[in-house]
Amino acid sequence: MIANKDVLLNVDNLTMMYGERVGCENISFDLWPGEVLGIVGESGSGKSTLLQCISGQSKPTSGTITYDTRIDGKQDLFNDMSESERRFLMRTDWAFVHQNPRDGLRMGVSAGANIGERLMSVGARHYGNIRNTAEEWLGKVEIMAERLDDLPSTFSGGMQQRLQIARNLVTSPRLIFMDEPTGGLDVSVQAKLLDLLRGLVQDLGLSVVIVTHDLAVARLLSHRLMVMQQGQVVETGLTDQVLDDPQHPYTQLLVSSILQA
Amino acid sequence: MSKILNIKNVGKSFTLHTQGSLEIPVFKGIDFSIKAGECIALTGASGAGKSTFMRMIYANYICSQGSIEIRHKGDWLNLVAATPHEVIDVRCHTLGYVSQFLRVIPRVATLEIVAEPLIATGVAKDIAIEKAKSLLARLRIPEHLWTLSPLTFSGGEQQRVNIARSFIVDYPIMLLDEPTASLDQANRHTVFDFIEEAKKKGTAVIGIFHDQEARDTLCTGTFDVTQYQV
Numbered sequence: 001m002i003a004n005k006d007v008l009l010n011v012d013n014l015t016m017m018y019g020e021r022v023g024c025e026n027i028s029f030d031l032w033p034g035e036v037l038g039i040v041g042e043s044g045s046g047k048s049t050l051l052q053c054i055s056g057q058s059k060p061t062s063g064t065i066t067y068d069t070r071i072d073g074k075q076d077l078f079n080d081m082s083e084s085e086r087r088f089l090m091r092t093d094w095a096f097v098h099q100n101p102r103d104g105l106r107m108g109v110s111a112g113a114n115i116g117e118r119l120m121s122v123g124a125r126h127y128g129n130i131r132n133t134a135e136e137w138l139g140k141v142e143i144m145a146e147r148l149d150d151l152p153s154t155f156s157g158g159m160q161q162r163l164q165i166a167r168n169l170v171t172s173p174r175l176i177f178m179d180e181p182t183g184g185l186d187v188s189v190q191a192k193l194l195d196l197l198r199g200l201v202q203d204l205g206l207s208v209v210i211v212t213h214d215l216a217v218a219r220l221l222s223h224r225l226m227v228m229q230q231g232q233v234v235e236t237g238l239t240d241q242v243l244d245d246p247q248h249p250y251t252q253l254l255v256s257s258i259l260q261a
Numbered sequence: 262m263s264k265i266l267n268i269k270n271v272g273k274s275f276t277l278h279t280q281g282s283l284e285i286p287v288f289k290g291i292d293f294s295i296k297a298g299e300c301i302a303l304t305g306a307s308g309a310g311k312s313t314f315m316r317m318i319y320a321n322y323i324c325s326q327g328s329i330e331i332r333h334k335g336d337w338l339n340l341v342a343a344t345p346h347e348v349i350d351v352r353c354h355t356l357g358y359v360s361q362f363l364r365v366i367p368r369v370a371t372l373e374i375v376a377e378p379l380i381a382t383g384v385a386k387d388i389a390i391e392k393a394k395s396l397l398a399r400l401r402i403p404e405h406l407w408t409l410s411p412l413t414f415s416g417g418e419q420q421r422v423n424i425a426r427s428f429i430v431d432y433p434i435m436l437l438d439e440p441t442a443s444l445d446q447a448n449r450h451t452v453f454d455f456i457e458e459a460k461k462k463g464t465a466v467i468g469i470f471h472d473q474e475a476r477d478t479l480c481t482g483t484f485d486v487t488q489y490q491v
Contacts, residue, residue: 032346191366191367191368192368194366194367195366195367195368195369198366198369202377202380219364220364220365220366223345223349224345237345238320238321238345238348238349240321241320241321241322241323241345244316244321244322245275245316245321245322245323247276247323248278249278249279252277252278252279253278253279256279
């Protein structure tokens with residue numbers, strides 16, 4: 001479970017404006033090693049904007065994001081680090097799993113190449129080793145090895161999503177950002193993915209920030225929850241406490257609107 | 262034996278914002294404490310708030326007032342004011358809870374689900390798996406089911422998986438919400454044995470037991486929540 005008290009990612013008073021419009025406002029939180037933080041809220045509540053900022057893809061209007069890097073210790077993402085340093089972080093220590101796998105995959109190259117590309121970006125050069133690692137990761141995400149040389153466009157949506165996860169995890173990142181990773185998947189594939197993610201968090205001690213509108217997914221995966229509405233965090237706390245004894249009117253509405261399967 | 266849980270002046274009310282901010286007071290002024298090795302049954306009619314009180318102790322429900330001091334890793338910690346990370350740590354090492362429902366990720370093997378809380382405390386996986394096997398065997402879950410997800414099991418079997426999952430860790434405090442409700446005679450007695458063994462190791466048990474036999478054989482005292490209703 002949660003490893004120690006050294007904060008891996010600190011977000012302090014982050015605000016992102018799109019002109020006059022608020023993307024997200026005054027957001028602060030800590031993420032610990034081995035911790036899964038769920039972000040829930042309706043569409044347009046600023047979840048994805050927040051994820052874009054804290055993963056270094058968009059510079060926030062104000063506020064800081066501090067990450068504990070392996071080599072240089074705590075670094076302010078936009079003030080201490082250069083664009084190229086951020087890019088290096090994103091393809092090594094970090095991973096970003098997009099809601100639409102097509103946004104996270106290179107559709108014009110084979111499944112094996114999709115995995116191998118990230119490996120090569122951190123210095124792997126031996127073709128045989130890269131191929132073996134790619135094959136091993138296809139196995140972990142339950143894609144048959146014989147599909148290694150096929151294009152992702154020949155895969156089903158669920159397989160593409162699993163391939164995207166394999167591509168992201170092959171470099172053993174410490175922090176994964178996920179934007180609705182189970183969004184468009186049918187339930188059997190969703191269960192497979194949840195199982196896979198749970199195993200990786202438990203075995204590798206990954207930290208995860210997961211944006212989802214599925215409260216059942218949030219309950220099963222995350223230790224803590226942040227509830228967002230209109231760009232603000234309206235409630236935060238232990239996952240089961242937020243879901244079972246919600247305090248804020250919006251959270252109560254959200255929880256009471258779940259359909260019982 | 263010394264106190265390991267000390268509850269002072271605790272109260273709880275729910276505010277339903279979706280229904281015109283309707284205020285529903287539940288409890289006020291609860292004082293309660295338990296010592297290591299004791300087993301106290303919460304009593305009161307159905308709907309009196311026994312499970313609610315238990316969830317307050319587990320920090321699943323937020324208390325509106327008062328303090329819940331728990332002995333955690335040698336120090337006292339007030340759960341009402343604790344941070345989420347502190348509560349997670351307390352639940353990992355100090356405070357176990359057997360709820361009436363099993364909530365797990367689909368497709369995960371029963372054996373792994375039972376072993377997981379022990380692995381989370383830092384115990385090696387193979388040791389945790391061995392202990393999970395012995396608990397499942399004692400609770401008469403057939404061995405050929407261990408690799409399947411418990412979501413395919415009967416209600417009674419799921420309940421036993423839930424019990425195994427909690428008793429795999431030697432928590433100093435255990436909360437049991439009707440642990441024997443849907444069990445047959447033989448398995449009920451096995452659960453009684455688990456509780457007796459835990460008490461001997463110094464675990465303080467707070468339980469909701471509907472069967473009289475459980476209260477008579479296991480409990481060192483009772484606590485009627487009715488007196489604190491608002």
